[in-house]
Amino acid sequence: xxxxxxxxxxxxxxxxxxxxxxxxxxxxxxxxxxxxxxxxxxxxxxxxxxxxxxxxxxxxxxxxxxxxxxxxxxxxxxxxxxxxxxxxxxxxxxxxxxxxxxxxxxxxxxxxxxxxxxxxxxxxxxxxxxxxxxxxxxxxxxxxxxxxxxxxxxxxxxxxxxxxxxxxxxxxxxxxxxxxxxxxxxxxxxxxxx
Numbered sequence: 001x002x003x004x005x006x007x008x009x010x011x012x013x014x015x016x017x018x019x020x021x022x023x024x025x026x027x028x029x030x031x032x033x034x035x036x037x038x039x040x041x042x043x044x045x046x047x048x049x050x051x052x053x054x055x056x057x058x059x060x061x062x063x064x065x066x067x068x069x070x071x072x073x074x075x076x077x078x079x080x081x082x083x084x085x086x087x088x089x090x091x092x093x094x095x096x097x098x099x100x101x102x103x104x105x106x107x108x109x110x111x112x113x114x115x116x117x118x119x120x121x122x123x124x125x126x127x128x129x130x131x132x133x134x135x136x137x138x139x140x141x142x143x144x145x146x147x148x149x150x151x152x153x154x155x156x157x158x159x160x161x162x163x164x165x166x167x168x169x170x171x172x173x174x175x176x177x178x179x180x181x182x183x184x185x186x187x188x189x190x191x192x193x194x
Contacts, residue, residue, distance in 0.1 A: 004087040004115035005078045007055050012088045015110030018120055018127065020136040021159035022143070022180075024102040025150035032093060032102050033066045035147040036075075039106055040064050042142035045077035045089060052076055052088075069093045079108065082135045087112040094159060101150060105159045106139070108132075120156075127156035128192055133178045137189045140180045144187045152180030155192065 002009050022039070024032055040048065047056045048064045050072035062068040062075070069075055069092070079089040087108055094103040110127075113120055120129040133154050140152040150164035155177035162179070169183050171190035179190040 002115045004085060004112040007049070007052050007076065007088060009115075010052070010111075012112040012115060013052055013090075013109050015114065016157050017090075017105070017107035017109055018113060018129070018132055018136075018156055019105050019107035019154070019158060020140050020180075021103055021105045021153050022140065022149045023151040023153075023164055024104060025148075025164070027096050027100075027102050029066045031147075032104060035104055035143065035149060036066065036069070036091065036093075037064055038143045038145075038147035039091070039104065039139065040075075040077070043079050043089070043106060043139045045079050046086070047077045049076045050074075052090075066093070081108070081116065081118060082131050083116065083118060085116040085118070087116050101163070103159050106136075110156075130191070133191060137178055137180060137191070141187055141189065144180070144182070148182065148185070150182070152187075154178030154180070 048061050050062045051059055074090045074092045076090045078086050080086050089108050091106050096102045120127050136154045158177050171179055171181055175190055175192050176194050178192050181188050
């Protein structure tokens, strides 16, 4: 059986991403970097690497910085799931430009979840795992304590599917994905409920 924590096994990196996507609230590099570092720490990611074609012990770690994100496109590491299994994970920034906010996406690829035998789909027309959602919500909540953000969304490839300005401080009543929404400096979690 393939190890879900193996970098060289490109199947671990395939299939799309189950993610916590965070709307930063600005395009400021310092704010993005503070959020990146807080997120990496909250998730307790093992290592920080620029390449997925070499195992961690075969490459030098890179700094957990916006500069590294810019240079490598993605930062990669290993994280322990709520099941106890170690899997590959990564992070990517989607830069918004002058008139919109940056996004920072922390993800576990579906290929690694498959190799770890983690269920994330029950036949509905979308992927969902209550255990992964709650785990990612806890990571987002911990991140928010030291690096506040505008919005977090949780699920399969959810980056940019909502934005804080459209939500205007209100969680949707019907939710196909999870939401982490600040209200009066307190972060509220609205779990998926469809």
